[in-house]
Amino acid sequence: MDSTTLEVDGSVMEGGGQILRVSAALSCITGTAIKISKIRAGRTTPGLRPGHPNSMTKVTWPQHLCGLQLLRDICAGSLDGAAIGSTEITLNPGKITSGDHLADPQTAGSVGLLLQASLPCALFTDASTQLCLKGGTNAEMAPQIDYTVKVFKPTLEKFGVHFDCDVKMRGYYPKGGGEVVVTVNPIKQLSPVTMTERGTITKIYGRAFVAGVLPYKLAKDMSTAAVRTIRREIKDLYISIPSLQEKDQACGNGNGIIIIAESSTGCVFAGSSLGKKGVYADKVGIEAAEMLLRNLRHNGCVDEFLQDQLIIFMALASGTSRIRCGPVTLHTQTAIHVAEQLTQAKFTISQSDDDQTNNPTFIIECQGAGLSNPHL
Incomplete structure (x- = not known):
């Protein structure tokens, strides 16, 4: 392993697929080679593994593998160790390029999670990028495509991010068969967001x-x-x-x-x-x-599922972002841990002092790394 390769422990905190998604995406964007070990060590069937025939795990492993391969393609990099049963992979990113990319796990693996991994990278290309994502559009333990379109997308627009999401076909467990075409416009730099007042x-x-x-x-x-x-x-x-x-x-x-x-x-x-x-x-x-x-x-501005999905964008943005939320989830803490490892971003979490309810809220603040798109 090269001395410049950053080691990421896949077993920390949430110990699941999120560490893979966030660290691989940031690896592509920052150009930092990473070695992820102890992949999905927090799961009953660790690694990129098929698991029991009746388990959802057989759906998720191709999804993780497929997501990594998609990122490798977007950044024209190399990916070592990505195979069934693997608990260790190395990603050496190249140059992020625009174009048309296909990801098809050939199961009901979540389209929403494939997008979570690939969208940040597609923002740092030189031109519009089209992602054809296949699998499960409405899958367990993952955001439904309706959530992506109605909740995730409008919130990302506050960062200056714009993408179109065309649901061609919906796919359900266990077959999948769904297809979503996402067109992503590149961005020079992400804007910081302030979401602290919920209103009514x-x-x-x-x-x-x-x-x-x-x-x-x-x-x-x-x-x-x-x-x-x-x-x-x-x-x-x-x-x-x-x-x-x-x-x-x-x-x-x-x-x-x-x-x-x-x-x-x-x-x-x-x-x-x-x-x-x-x-x-x-x-x-x-x-x-x-x-x-x-x-x-609670009087937060995001729900428990959006919380962790925004961390990577807060980390990349130029300036200070502040988001009020309910109890901070383990997924969010994990995303923060990985983002601080791979970028210069600095996060702090504090309890809001103006809460008058029995449901306390917290402010996640981030001094963003301010990454610029070198192609624009």
Whole structure:
């Protein structure tokens, strides 16, 4: 191993795929060669491994492997050790180049997680980049594509980031088969953000869906249960969660719901849930509603799932970013740990001193590294 190669411990803190995504993306952007060891050591089946035939792990390992290969292609680099069962990889980045890139794990591996890894790199190209991402658009343990479009995308625009997300086909577990085409415009430098005032919730809406052979009634039951649950806490707001039957634009059978809340200051939150065999549809709707309500009870500006996804952009931005959130998650702490290893960014977390509620909020502050795109 070259003396300039940075060693990243894949077992620290969250010990999962996030360390891979954040460190590999930052490796490409900064031009720093990295060696990641003890990959996914925090998981029951560590490494880039297929796992038990009935386990979601067999879906996730090609997703991690595919994500690394996508990053290697975007930065015209070399990737060693990326194989099934591997617990150690080395990424030597080259020059980030624009163009068309395809990532297809050939499973229901999450399209949203593939985008999380590749989007930051695509911002530092010399021209528009097109990412064709295949797999699961609505997968467990990952952001649904609706979350990416309705929550993640508008928040990133505050950093000056712009991308288009065209959902060609939805894909569900276990087959996948989804396809999303993302067009990313390069940026000279990311702007810092200040998101500390939530304001009032002005809008709640969403979608409850069924796909394939599943009956339409499931979507209606999810929607009805979700609206009823939210109404117990939020009485004076119109809630629109239409029930949808996906036909031609979906591959496989699936059902689920996502509910989005917007605030007067442009903050966006969401709660979501996917149907599972043997779980009543109303329970799926209630789970999504309770997730949303949990994230609205504190006075933060981002939900628990957006928190960690913004860390890499705060680290790259030029200037000081401040974001108010609820309890800081382990995923967020992990992303901060990796970002500080690979950039000059410095993070601090402090509890807000103006909270009058039983749900404390925290301020994540970052002195960004201010990386510039050398191609622009």
